[in-house]
Amino acid sequence: MTPGAASGGGTAAAATVPAAALSLLLAVLLAGCTSSDGGEGPPSAAASAPADRPSGAASPTGQGSPATAEEGRPAVEVPQAPPRRACYRLGYAQVTEPTNQSASVPCGSRHTAQTFFVGRIDAVVDGHLVAVDSRLVEKQLATTCPQRLNAYVGGTVEDRALSRFEVAWFGPTLEQSDLGASWFRCDLVALSADGRLAPLPPPGQLRNVLDREGALDNWGLCGTAAPGTRGFGRVLCARRHNWQAIATIPLSGRGYPGAAAVRRAGEDICRDTVHSASGSPERFKYGWEWPTREQWSQGQRYGFCWAPD
DSSP states (O other): OEEEEEEOSSOOOOOOOOOOOOOSOOOOOOOSOEESSSOOOOOOOOOOOOOOOOSOBOOSOOTTSBOOOOTTSOOOBOOOOOOSSEEEOOOTGGGGSSOOOOOOBOTTSOOSEEEEEEEEOOOEETTEEOBTTSHHHHHHHHHHHHHHHHHHHOOOHHHHHHBOEEEEEEOOOHHHHHTTOOEEEEEEEEEEETTEEOOOOOGGGTTTGGGSTTHHHHHBEEESSOTTSTTOOEEETTSOOSEEEEEEEEOOOSSOOOHHHHHHHHHHHHHHHHHHHTTOOSSOEEEEEEOOHHHHHTTOOEEEEEEEO
16 A cells, blocks of 8 residues: 555645555455355455466365276275364465465464365366366455455454454365365464464454454554554554554545545545544544555555554
């Protein structure tokens, strides 16, 4: 985003600074995936899109059952789907990968990712089997997992946008796909800072967490300084911080209106929002952060309104 920061009780101006891109995706509409076992449905806002998968095709053979054996050869066991409730100690780089083979860890120990949904890839289109690395399959995962995350953590659309919760999704490896695996898993993660994941509590504590009062005081988006100033960095609100994103401001338009236009579109609203929240003092500070052209093209049609915390 291209953030601006301003202060005062009358007119105010925002300063343009270099973009600071949001990591990971926000939730989008659910598209054609089904649970492998009718698993739990269900949520900052958003996971980062996995890199391209290696070429390969999913087999229609179901999980956990032997594939048909050729004459003279033993049947091959189809790789099992991952458990629906499992925890992992992953790094930030790992959650941007299309597959993950890490061993799970006890959920009572330190971990940074929790599987909250396991589904099955629908790799058959018009009677034809599509490759596991196809855009169609990728779209299924990129739409289903964010939607499932929304339902899992609860809250409003704005609560989720202001939170640091994100979703990562993983499918089978090429070798597993060739053996008939067609599952995928959705993992909940939280950003502690740019490029870093936060440790998570036991899974039961995160179900519908954003429905609870004060949840964003711990899991919200905060800053180490005023947006647009030197030293600004995004952090989880549970960490030391000076500013907090207190609202999102929706912007209209089909095409990107330009940085100057989106800056003007939200600045007065943000100023009034912070002024009201601060008890209407004569002088106050606020920060307005608007989307870049790239973020707009990815569907982010809102900016963040910041206030000192």
